[in-house]
Amino acid sequence: MRRVVVIGGGVTGAAIAYDLSLRGFRVTLLERGSAGSGTSGRTHGLLHSGCRYVADVEVARECYSENQILRRIAPYLFEKNGGLFVAITEDDLRYKEFFLEKCEEAGIPVREVSREEALRLEPNLNPQLKAAVVVPDGTFDPLKVILSFLASAKKYGADIRLYNEVRGFRVGGGEVKAVKVLDKVSLREYELEADFFVNATGAWANKVASLAGLHVPVKPSPGVMVALDGRIGNMVFNRLNKPGDGDIIVHHRGTSVIGTTSWVVSDPDEVTAPKEHVELLLRRGAEMAPIVSRMRVKAVYVSSRPLIGQAAQTGREISRSFAIIDHSSEGVSNFFSIIGGKFITARLMAEKMGDVVCEHAGVTAPSRTAELPLVPYWHFYG
Amino acid sequence: MRLVVRRWKEGWRAPRYDVFEVEADPSESVLDLVERVSLKLDPTLTFEHACHHGVCGACGMVVNGVERLTCVTRVGDVARNGVILVEPLHGFKVVSDLVVDKSRMFSRYPDDTRTLERVAAQVEKLWDCVECGICYSACPVACSYPSYLGPSVLAWAFHRAVEEGRVPAPVASRSGVWSCHAAFDCSEKCPVNFQPGEKIMRLRRLLLRGAVEVV
Numbered sequence: 001m002r003r004v005v006v007i008g009g010g011v012t013g014a015a016i017a018y019d020l021s022l023r024g025f026r027v028t029l030l031e032r033g034s035a036g037s038g039t040s041g042r043t044h045g046l047l048h049s050g051c052r053y054v055a056d057v058e059v060a061r062e063c064y065s066e067n068q069i070l071r072r073i074a075p076y077l078f079e080k081n082g083g084l085f086v087a088i089t090e091d092d093l094r095y096k097e098f099f100l101e102k103c104e105e106a107g108i109p110v111r112e113v114s115r116e117e118a119l120r121l122e123p124n125l126n127p128q129l130k131a132a133v134v135v136p137d138g139t140f141d142p143l144k145v146i147l148s149f150l151a152s153a154k155k156y157g158a159d160i161r162l163y164n165e166v167r168g169f170r171v172g173g174g175e176v177k178a179v180k181v182l183d184k185v186s187l188r189e190y191e192l193e194a195d196f197f198v199n200a201t202g203a204w205a206n207k208v209a210s211l212a213g214l215h216v217p218v219k220p221s222p223g224v225m226v227a228l229d230g231r232i233g234n235m236v237f238n239r240l241n242k243p244g245d246g247d248i249i250v251h252h253r254g255t256s257v258i259g260t261t262s263w264v265v266s267d268p269d270e271v272t273a274p275k276e277h278v279e280l281l282l283r284r285g286a287e288m289a290p291i292v293s294r295m296r297v298k299a300v301y302v303s304s305r306p307l308i309g310q311a312a313q314t315g316r317e318i319s320r321s322f323a324i325i326d327h328s329s330e331g332v333s334n335f336f337s338i339i340g341g342k343f344i345t346a347r348l349m350a351e352k353m354g355d356v357v358c359e360h361a362g363v364t365a366p367s368r369t370a371e372l373p374l375v376p377y378w379h380f381y382g
Numbered sequence: 383m384r385l386v387v388r389r390w391k392e393g394w395r396a397p398r399y400d401v402f403e404v405e406a407d408p409s410e411s412v413l414d415l416v417e418r419v420s421l422k423l424d425p426t427l428t429f430e431h432a433c434h435h436g437v438c439g440a441c442g443m444v445v446n447g448v449e450r451l452t453c454v455t456r457v458g459d460v461a462r463n464g465v466i467l468v469e470p471l472h473g474f475k476v477v478s479d480l481v482v483d484k485s486r487m488f489s490r491y492p493d494d495t496r497t498l499e500r501v502a503a504q505v506e507k508l509w510d511c512v513e514c515g516i517c518y519s520a521c522p523v524a525c526s527y528p529s530y531l532g533p534s535v536l537a538w539a540f541h542r543a544v545e546e547g548r549v550p551a552p553v554a555s556r557s558g559v560w561s562c563h564a565a566f567d568c569s570e571k572c573p574v575n576f577q578p579g580e581k582i583m584r585l586r587r588l589l590l591r592g593a594v595e596v597v
Binding site for chain 2: 037
């Protein structure tokens with residue numbers, strides 16, 4: 001049986017461990033912290049309809065298709081209450097025609113509703129709103145989605161090693177032979193050999209790859225989120241305009257989260273939330289839902305997106321789609337990195353990563369993650 | 383600011399307490415502080431965390447003697463004389479440092495557990511319970527009686543009983559609602575006001591009246 005080491009216990013690594021276990025690989029997943037303790041755990045928890053990315057129809061279509069698959073394989077993980085795109089200003093209103101056209105092109109079922117209808121659905125929206133469109137958004141608790149992928153991987157034999165940090169690699173003969181690991185539970189260092197290594201560490205991908213002398217063009221792009229002490233709606237509130245700062249409010253369990261901002265850093269371990277970002281988010285949030293200005297802030301947090309580095313200057317212009325890097329051009333044939341993507345495209349990213357590993361291993365088993373129901377998160381324990 | 387952390391690793395005969403001197407802003411969360419120590423001062427420090435905004439339940443710890451969800455606990459609100467002591471939750475087996483094994487809670491979930499509640503005809507919602515385990519740590523029974531099903535699991539069972547008119551036999555047994563001592567520490571410490579204690583009492587009343595079937 002071919003052995004694969006997956007590095008990274010975020011949603012992407014968890015989904016890859018599941019995909020490859022299902023295809024018959026012997027998978028070990030290594031994560032330096034707890035499950036979802038990096039970027040994925042700190043998402044705002046939006047099950048994207050794809051409408052946010054309609055400027056790129058391919059990305060929007062991909063999001064919508066994954067949205068539908070996730071609802072099918074794990075309906076119990078998602079609050080499936082839909083979302084609203086609302087126009088507040090004349091400038092927002094001018095975006096509407098383009099938005100509706102692109103949603104249709106991407107095959108996303110949306111429906112324009114009257115101002116009265118929108119306010120009936122969500123009374124906390126700004127009563128001055130000029131237009132509203134209902135979209136198939138949803139929300140989730142990120143950790144439970146990640147744990148469900150891990151529980152599913154475990155069911156098919158994957159060995160999930162949390163608190164096991166990669167410290168280096170043994171490289172030789174054009175291959176990575178083994179990974180050097182620090183087990184923080186027992187304070188033991190060990191080496192683990194494998195046939196393939198998948199680097200699914202997202203914003204940390206270059207830090208990890210550089211331990212093997214390799215390079216990953218990832219641009220860690222943090223975004224600030226502000227969680228309110230209370231829930232102000234059920235459907236996701238989106239600003240009907242091009243994606244920008246503070247243009248979304250996501251509700252789940254007992255909270256509403258205003259997202260987000262975007263900048264670029266070199267080290268995702270050195271990030272804090274700038275105070276002015278918090279003020280901006282609260283101000284922009286209050287434009288969509290005036291009640292925001294009367295709410296207590298429960299938490300402020302930052303999450304670093306693993307965007308694909310190009311010549312772009314700021315985080316937002318970088319492609320939202322994902323990339324798989326085969327490091328054979330750098331002289332290592334069995335090491336792959338995966339960056340970019342969205343939380344909710346993790347299953348698709350894992351499928352494509354699985355295809356690449358299978359091709360190298362000469363395995364023909366197809367991905368089955370889109371059909372099989374996901375194992376509920378509580379099975380991860382015990 | 384002085385952060386004191388209870389440390390224990392596999393194979394150690396006894397835990398020890400490590401002291402870290404750190405710069406801290408009173409408005410930041412205890413979790414931010416613990417994470418910073420793990421990134422800057424001691425990478426072997428292990429703890430559980432994910433959402434950092436109070437919805438996932440990963441980061442429950444005992445902070446200066448009180449169970450808290452550390453991501454929504456501000457340093458300035460809990461520090462005493464510039465000291466914060468963090469320890470793992472009680473009532474669970476310690477895995478490493480601040481990480482505990484929450485199996486005793488999650489392994490009690492029936493396979494058809496309802497994770498979503500319907501709050502209106504068209505609206506579904508994940509339960510307010512974030513499954514953090516704080517109620518187990520706070521409960522005098524859960525900490526001394528390992529077979530006890532535990533506050534949050536019984537509170538979930540209460541909602542099922544109301545919805546479906548029946549409960550599984552273990553819920554109505556000695557390891558279920560009848561072991562509760564009505565201390566209400568679970569409700570007192572619950573970070574989301576899920577009120578497990580009150581729900582256990584209500585489930586007892588339903589059982590005594592014969593209003594729910596035991597299956």
